[in-house]
Amino acid sequence: MLTKRIIPCLDVNMGRVVKGINFVDLKDVGDPVAIAEFYNSEGADEIVFLDITATSDGRKTMIDVVKRTAEKVFIPLTVGGGIRTVDDFRDILKAGADKISINSSAVKDPTLITRAAEKFGTQCVVVAIDGRKREDGSGWNVVIAGGRTDTGLDAIEWAKKAERLGCGEILLTSMDADGTKNGYDIEFTSAITEAVNIPVIASGGCGKLEHFYDVFEKTNCDAALAASLFHYRKLTIRQVKEYLKEKKVSVRL
Template structure:
């Protein structure tokens, strides 16, 4: 059985790590290079950098952060945020990244997934999905023919893909989108529940399990991690291949090693 991965996530704004709740109310969490070194020492399997101010004029900032991190940290690094072209892929990879994460550009120009995977390899292309539950009312029934419906404790819902940092819904069903990105050549899915993000109430296991069961791609569960039990749940109930977390690590509530020890106690293979 493949080992499960623990992956710290660093949301970067203007060169600093920030963290919020449900994609808003951001607060400072530290220097990305220093935090990366700490997580590397704690035994993180990989790191994810997400540039949340990824306009053109900010691009040099994230490239500098990637370069400085790659010089000191030697675990796989995924970088995302504002990447729209194969040339953007190339620039970030040359700075020291191992994988590139795309979200909005993947939805807007799906052929980018195919093109990038053919040039750089599927292992390099991570499609990030920001997903939100859409609860169903009777008036919506006529519009749900192409949606996968799930029964949850809060009612029936489907899962909608969002873009532009969670600011715009697409009407795209997350299950169908996951299948499509696999077909186009993505190597991995970074799956974030917008509903759970920053709440520390646990991952959206209904969402995670649904995506995991409908694609053969590795799934990184993201959004809602509050303790080690949530990570265990993501691997067992959610069937995820990796778990991403931010707040509990940034604010020293636990370490990567603490999480791995608890996961191992539950007979789930991890790498120390």
Template structure:
């Protein structure tokens, strides 16, 4: 098992970090640049920046904010939200992003994933998978538009397809667990681990340090969380200490 990465996530709307439960009832959690800088100093392995309003507002990601974040941190920065073209990806990389997270646009036009991987390499392409329990053959469906719309896609079929199209990593966010603090969706992580040839980032549901350990043991390569870090109920150092205590290598 490679060393586990711990990744704070900044969900941004109207220039502020927000967080809710199952993508609803969003509340303010602070300034994105300040938070990104603090997490870098606290030992985060990466930072993920998601412009959660960009897709629904039919606009691109705020490039200036990406640049400001990139100037403050010296760890990988993944940026998502509002990416529709290869040019969007190019502009984000020029602005300071190291990787991009693509979700809804890839569902609408899967060929986009092939184009991004061909132009910039698989290492740049993170597929954002907002998944929830549904009446599909695997028991999990794929949502779009920030979890608002359930598509007809089966989650495991889509995981296989995005890998074939050049995905470098999979960001698995459980809509059912998101913001609940009841723990990561272990069944979902295990199902995807069985069919994934690329690293898995587990997201959604972290509430205790034990939850991070459970997700790592289930097969996650990286552990992403938002509200528990924003509200300082759990620190990055505490997560890494718990992982080490469980015999799991950390960065």
């Protein structure tokens, strides 16, 4: 049985880690390098580093922050935000990232997934899918630009297409659950994990220990991502893993 991964997420804005609800009302949490180093020592399985305003500001991910973070952490580092070309992939991987997460750019140009996978390997290409339930409840649409733009794309169809194009992993965020602390979106996560054969990281809505168990127990996701819970020290990564181990969930302690 594959071990389930616990992944803290660093949402970075202008070089600082921030946290908001549904991507707005951002509060400063601290220095990304120091925070990443702390999570590395705490036993995180990976770290996701998202430059959350790079795309909306039309600028590139801050390479220097990635470089300094990569020097301090010895676990896989996934970086996303403002990555639009194969050259951007190369630059960020060169700076020390292990995987690259693309979202808006993949929706706008799906061939980017294939071109990057052919050049760097599918294991490098993470497609981040932010989804919101349609008003009629018939499914989920893909939203981009930090949740501001509804693409009209069906999230399940998009996940399947991303896999076909060469994506190695999906980072799935429920915009309905994000920041609510009411738990992961089990219905949405289940729908996506059943539709694809690649690892899926569940994101958005985690508020307490039980939520980690719920998402692993009720869906086939491979990893659970959380941000504010860890940033504000409501829980430690070790606490989460020890709790999951007691619940007979396979984790790396």
